[in-house]
Amino acid sequence: MSDPRKPIAGRKPADRRVRVDRPHSPYFRYTGPGQLVAKAAAHEPKSALGRAWARFRKIAIGRPLASEEEIGERLSKKKALAIFSSDAISSSAYATEEILRVLVLAGAGVALSLSLEVAAAISVLLAVVALSYRQVCRAYPSGGGAYSVSRANLGALASLVAAAALLIDYVMTVAVSTASAVAQAYSVVPSLYDARIVIAVVAITLITTANLRGLRESGNIFAIPTYLFIFLALAMVAIGSVNVITGQAVPIEQADAVETGTETLGLFLLLKAFASGSVALTGTEAIANGVPAFQPPESKNAADTLIAMAILLGVLFVGITFVSDGYGIVPTVDGGQTVVALVASTVFGAGSPLFYLFQAATALILFLAANTSFNAFPRLAALLAIDGYMPRQFAFRGDRLAFSYGIVLLAGIAALLLVAFGGDTHALIPLYSVGVFVCFTLSQIGMVKHWSRVRDAGWWWRAALNGFGAVLTAIVLVVVASVKFLDGAYLVVILIPLLVGMMLFIKRQYDASRRELRVKPGLVFKAPQREERAVVPIPGVNRAVIQAVNVARSIAEDVRAVFITEIPEDGAAVRAQWERQVPGVPLVVVESPYRALTGPLQAYLDVLDSNWPKDKPEPITFVVLPEYVARRWWERILYNQSVKRLRSALLGRPHTVVVNVPYRREDPSLSDRTPSAPDEPKPT
Amino acid sequence: MPQEPNQPFKRAVVALSGHPNGQRLVKLVAELAKVHKAELVGVHVVEVDWSMPLDMDVAGRSDEIQQVLDLAEGTAEAAGVTLESVLLQARDVGAALVDEALERDADLLVVGLAYRTKFGGDFAIGRTIPYVLKNAPCAVWVVREPIQEETS
Numbered sequence: 001m002s003d004p005r006k007p008i009a010g011r012k013p014a015d016r017r018v019r020v021d022r023p024h025s026p027y028f029r030y031t032g033p034g035q036l037v038a039k040a041a042a043h044e045p046k047s048a049l050g051r052a053w054a055r056f057r058k059i060a061i062g063r064p065l066a067s068e069e070e071i072g073e074r075l076s077k078k079k080a081l082a083i084f085s086s087d088a089i090s091s092s093a094y095a096t097e098e099i100l101r102v103l104v105l106a107g108a109g110v111a112l113s114l115s116l117e118v119a120a121a122i123s124v125l126l127a128v129v130a131l132s133y134r135q136v137c138r139a140y141p142s143g144g145g146a147y148s149v150s151r152a153n154l155g156a157l158a159s160l161v162a163a164a165a166l167l168i169d170y171v172m173t174v175a176v177s178t179a180s181a182v183a184q185a186y187s188v189v190p191s192l193y194d195a196r197i198v199i200a201v202v203a204i205t206l207i208t209t210a211n212l213r214g215l216r217e218s219g220n221i222f223a224i225p226t227y228l229f230i231f232l233a234l235a236m237v238a239i240g241s242v243n244v245i246t247g248q249a250v251p252i253e254q255a256d257a258v259e260t261g262t263e264t265l266g267l268f269l270l271l272k273a274f275a276s277g278s279v280a281l282t283g284t285e286a287i288a289n290g291v292p293a294f295q296p297p298e299s300k301n302a303a304d305t306l307i308a309m310a311i312l313l314g315v316l317f318v319g320i321t322f323v324s325d326g327y328g329i330v331p332t333v334d335g336g337q338t339v340v341a342l343v344a345s346t347v348f349g350a351g352s353p354l355f356y357l358f359q360a361a362t363a364l365i366l367f368l369a370a371n372t373s374f375n376a377f378p379r380l381a382a383l384l385a386i387d388g389y390m391p392r393q394f395a396f397r398g399d400r401l402a403f404s405y406g407i408v409l410l411a412g413i414a415a416l417l418l419v420a421f422g423g424d425t426h427a428l429i430p431l432y433s434v435g436v437f438v439c440f441t442l443s444q445i446g447m448v449k450h451w452s453r454v455r456d457a458g459w460w461w462r463a464a465l466n467g468f469g470a471v472l473t474a475i476v477l478v479v480v481a482s483v484k485f486l487d488g489a490y491l492v493v494i495l496i497p498l499l500v501g502m503m504l505f506i507k508r509q510y511d512a513s514r515r516e517l518r519v520k521p522g523l524v525f526k527a528p529q530r531e532e533r534a535v536v537p538i539p540g541v542n543r544a545v546i547q548a549v550n551v552a553r554s555i556a557e558d559v560r561a562v563f564i565t566e567i568p569e570d571g572a573a574v575r576a577q578w579e580r581q582v583p584g585v586p587l588v589v590v591e592s593p594y595r596a597l598t599g600p601l602q603a604y605l606d607v608l609d610s611n612w613p614k615d616k617p618e619p620i621t622f623v624v625l626p627e628y629v630a631r632r633w634w635e636r637i638l639y640n641q642s643v644k645r646l647r648s649a650l651l652g653r654p655h656t657v658v659v660n661v662p663y664r665r666e667d668p669s670l671s672d673r674t675p676s677a678p679d680e681p682k683p684t
Numbered sequence: 685m686p687q688e689p690n691q692p693f694k695r696a697v698v699a700l701s702g703h704p705n706g707q708r709l710v711k712l713v714a715e716l717a718k719v720h721k722a723e724l725v726g727v728h729v730v731e732v733d734w735s736m737p738l739d740m741d742v743a744g745r746s747d748e749i750q751q752v753l754d755l756a757e758g759t760a761e762a763a764g765v766t767l768e769s770v771l772l773q774a775r776d777v778g779a780a781l782v783d784e785a786l787e788r789d790a791d792l793l794v795v796g797l798a799y800r801t802k803f804g805g806d807f808a809i810g811r812t813i814p815y816v817l818k819n820a821p822c823a824v825w826v827v828r829e830p831i832q833e834e835t836s
Contacts, residue, residue, distance in 0.1 A: 004698055010783040011819075017729070017774035017783060020743045022750065025769065029758055030751040
């Protein structure tokens, strides 16, 4: 390397110039006096292991993105319908089956005669919820999730209940949608049934990886499967309905149908069927949450899209139920075809290309529905972290601008649920709806309060509509929670208060630490006038110790070494060597007959404190710990265990600062060639 | 690097004076460099008085001086071009710019010109630009900032 300060000759003798080195340039960029912005190279790891890990991450999730590389794309209504509606519309793939699975307990005939009425009742509920959320789109153009609406109108506790319910809802969306998508796959290839959990976990892993890479939902890749499903499902409903109405539909023979007629029909069974089918409403709130993503006028476009989505969902849900009734389709035993697959194979023809295409589209839209939660959950967790209700890590964005902690947590819990419930959609459903209806209810109550506070033109009928929605969803919430309580809803009923308690606890901890760390604005801080002393606990005399003592000497004038040993003879030997080789630094040998290390050192420090003159301010005690840095990661377990124990023991000690002095084997300053250290022992 | 037909330049040295107009200049050249896949070198010269040694640490420790080059780097990067930044100490800015352009085999030297008038009268061009125009062997572009309307 050439000398950076060596003058370079110009064309004339007087035109010399000096090139000035800019060592910060590869790592930082100045944006103002004393203000730097780190470049990508600044966070590249220095160790071989770190570099290998970074290479792996780059392959797995892509190169790190700078914050300004985030792309914000506004969505047209057509694109937004595809992107925000996959969760809601995809629920039509399993909602009918959930109704039938309950009603068949009272007999196949009863199931077929009443399922349409139950589906119609749920569609009325859907209409009310959609109209209520339409109001949310208009009132909260910045995004009206249940958490935001509750926080703005109902206070912290209600917003936390909404947040807890939403978090559960998002986890359940991933678990249920993935399980249902896999069910569509084994409806076509029955041999996949045994591998359903593995397939589901692999699918979640792939979606997680894609999201950690910073997958955006704005691409056409998301619109195609949604529209394909909508088109094929509408065609299936239309063809099937014509067949049923014209009397061409002949009830199919099912060899693997579930056992029917084990219970008598009563109000409880009807309510349970209603509660099970109400999973069709999950995902209805997604558009209200995402109003800012729409092209202007955002609120109007979002409200229109919401209504279009509700109509599509209603038509598909009622349509699939009507056709399945017409063909006398009842659910199959575990591992058999899903109801929607049976409808498709009956209408399109078993083994026809359209049947396979429909099944593929259904599985894809269900995976997309799972993916929507991978956007929503981490964002909500980040919002909660910013508000102090969740650990701050959830607000950090990873290399690819994704909220990595939230994504990984969501994937982990959803995968665990899938494993725990055997990848069975029907086993998971009872946990699903409770959280959704808690959100609906709180959101609608919040909106009533919003309208009564704002009181703009037509506020009373807007408040009445949201009020009606709130009452209706509250009733459904009670029904869902009570009729499915023993089937698993109790878990959610327990989990919501637990999550709220956890969030309040975290908030209290953060508030307490903030209060403790707060600096009064009026105070001006001057340099401290306190004395300093340094204590160096030593395991013997070696290069790491010498280096630590030298650091201690640069910190304070009062330096002493402490050697704690259980063998008195060792103490004498170390003292002899110490006094010969490290003159000027007193050594205290502490014999420890109970073989303890941290206790005697802490006690010694306490004694030092108590000997300090009472009229002088407490000194700052620097405990300087020599630490040997192993070259390889696997060697590290062999060293510094005592140092770690001492550091942990001293961390909370008042007026004490723990200083780690790492000694690297290749450190030339203390090599054998150094005249001041001719015959030191090898590092321990 | 062979020069393509219609390529206005293949390697340009951009003089960075620290004047606010400099960012506009860098953006302009960077956009052209991107289209024609040309290289950019941003040079900031700190003039050292004859009373001080030339190799004295004048520029290295100044945040403001580093910022001139870093801002240019950032502006070029935003336009999708990498700008190599060079910090020089010299007795004369014009000579250092011409010598650096020569050493780097640049075929274009771009200098910005602030609109100033001498004591409120004649337009002042300073001494660096006439020197560069007279001595640079490559093409020289002088980009003058727009005249600010006086507000009285």
